[in-house]
Amino acid sequence: MSGGDMAKPLLGHRHVESDTNLALLPSGGTIGILGSGDFARCLATRLVCSGFKVVVGSRNPKRNAGLFPAAAKVTCQAEAVKKTDIFFVAMFREHYSTLCDLTDALAGKILVDVSNKVEMSHQQESNAGYLASLFPASTVVKGFNVISAWTLQSGPRDGNKQVLICSDNQEARRIVAELARAMGFTPVDMGSLSSACEIENVPLRLLPAWKIPIFLALGLFFCFYTYNFVRQVLHPYIREKKNKFYKIPIEVVNTTLPCVAYVMLSLVYLPGVLAASFQLYYGTKYRRFPDWLDQWLQHRKQIGLLSFFCAALHAMYSLCLPMRRSHRYLLLNEAVKQVQHSSFIYVSFGIMSLGLLSLLAITSLPSISNSLNWREFSFIQVRLAINGEYSGLALSLHAQTSFIDPPQFPGW
Ligand SMILES: NC(=O)C1=CN([C@@H]2O[C@H](COP(=O)(O)OP(=O)(O)OC[C@H]3O[C@@H](n4cnc5c(N)ncnc54)[C@H](OP(=O)(O)O)[C@@H]3O)[C@@H](O)[C@H]2O)C=CC1
Numbered sequence: 001m002s003g004g005d006m007a008k009p010l011l012g013h014r015h016v017e018s019d020t021n022l023a024l025l026p027s028g029g030t031i032g033i034l035g036s037g038d039f040a041r042c043l044a045t046r047l048v049c050s051g052f053k054v055v056v057g058s059r060n061p062k063r064n065a066g067l068f069p070a071a072a073k074v075t076c077q078a079e080a081v082k083k084t085d086i087f088f089v090a091m092f093r094e095h096y097s098t099l100c101d102l103t104d105a106l107a108g109k110i111l112v113d114v115s116n117k118v119e120m121s122h123q124q125e126s127n128a129g130y131l132a133s134l135f136p137a138s139t140v141v142k143g144f145n146v147i148s149a150w151t152l153q154s155g156p157r158d159g160n161k162q163v164l165i166c167s168d169n170q171e172a173r174r175i176v177a178e179l180a181r182a183m184g185f186t187p188v189d190m191g192s193l194s195s196a197c198e199i200e201n202v203p204l205r206l207l208p209a210w211k212i213p214i215f216l217a218l219g220l221f222f223c224f225y226t227y228n229f230v231r232q233v234l235h236p237y238i239r240e241k242k243n244k245f246y247k248i249p250i251e252v253v254n255t256t257l258p259c260v261a262y263v264m265l266s267l268v269y270l271p272g273v274l275a276a277s278f279q280l281y282y283g284t285k286y287r288r289f290p291d292w293l294d295q296w297l298q299h300r301k302q303i304g305l306l307s308f309f310c311a312a313l314h315a316m317y318s319l320c321l322p323m324r325r326s327h328r329y330l331l332l333n334e335a336v337k338q339v340q341h342s343s344f345i346y347v348s349f350g351i352m353s354l355g356l357l358s359l360l361a362i363t364s365l366p367s368i369s370n371s372l373n374w375r376e377f378s379f380i381q382v383r384l385a386i387n388g389e390y391s392g393l394a395l396s397l398h399a400q401t402s403f404i405d406p407p408q409f410p411g412w
Pocket residue numbers: 034035036037038039040057058059060064089090091092093095098114115116117144145146147148149150372373376377
């Protein structure tokens with residue numbers, strides 16, 4: 001992003017002047033940032049774009065000034081701490097102690113701890129608790145750690161709008177919540193600073209909320225399997241005394257998998273349609289969805305992934321089935337003829353898959369290449385990268401393998 005772009009407001013109409021609550025900020029609209037890394041840079045951009053004045057405290061202001069939007073003032077740490085009463089500490093826990101020289105200057109000021117942990121822990125003291133112990137005369141607020149630098153820079157989207165905030169000081173909590181709101185995020189009050197540990201663990205949770213989607217998939221599998229078992233095995237046995245029990249482990253499973261995949265895929269898209277209808281009905285997009293819909297929307301990624309898993313498994317099964325019977329050498333002859341016949345279909349499906357793959361790459365890449373702190377945010381990026389399109393890819397894969405599905409060959 002060029003310097004010019006950085007200075008351009010992303011949320012043009014949300015200026016501090018227009019927000020009465022923010023005019024009451026103790027800092028008079030100036031926000032301080034200690035540190036000049038990825039997070040600091042993106043935070044500064046967002047603050048400037050939201051109409052705040054920004055002062056950055058860096059150990060090396062000359063070298064780092066060029067990385068910040070022109071409107072942000074980059075100076076040394078000692079100078080910066082004099083300028084305002086609210087500071088984001090955009091540094092790693094290991095470096096907090098280097099700020100101890102500034103203890104007196106930071107007394108009575110709000111310090112927002114944005115740091116994350118490297119590994120999940122419940123016993124260890126939270127980073128925010130550690131910061132509070134180093135600066136007992138300052139007020140520490142935990143927040144913004146669940147927002148990646150990339151989200152700060154590109155602007156909040158639906159999925160990652162919530163900013164969890166906690167502090168022992170209610171007024172400080174309110175101020176930081178207002179700040180988050182002015183930046184386009186949705187603050188969530190998590191109470192006292194003892195919740196910091198929990199908040200710091202949030203970004204480390206890999207693919208949460210799997211319980212409901214897994215039970216859903218298993219439930220659907222059970223229903224469809226029972227139905228297919230009755231249709232393909234039990235019914236022929238009772239009606240015609242045909243023994244088709246050999247179908248139980250593979251064929252019945254293989255007809256069940258795509259049923260589950262399709263139903264799950266439709267469950268990924270359906271809540272979006274319901275949400276849109278809900279918004280149309282109420283004529284606003286600022287009304288909360290009912291809880292059940294909210295929950296459903298939040299589980300779409302997991303449902304989509306399970307759908308992908310079932311479809312991929314089905315594609316593999318379908319591919320293996322004809323291989324298992326390849327001793328029928330005549331089949332090969334037939335297959336070659338059929339492939340020759342339908343080569344254009346293969347080409348078109350190939351192109352479709354390529355299209356899907358590039359779609360995947362495109363949707364995944366920005367989140368990966370812009371993962372500004374891979375070490376901590378890899379989990380979140382993985383979550384972002386894996387989304388519904390994988391199901392589409394699997395279904396296209398399945399469509400291709402279905403061309404060599406056994407029933408298409410004469411005499412099967
Ligand atoms: N990047 C991200 O996506 C996210 C990061 N965070 C958190 O934000 C904090 C900063 O992360 P990030 O900006 O990515 O990290 P960076 O490594 O990019 O930046 C860290 C900054 O800390 C400052 N610093 C101060 N003292 C020291 C010191 N003794 N040694 C090294 N650096 C020092 C440096 O600024 P200077 O040289 O100017 O003093 C440096 O730029 C971390 O706590 C991280 O957990 C939270 C959510 C997301």
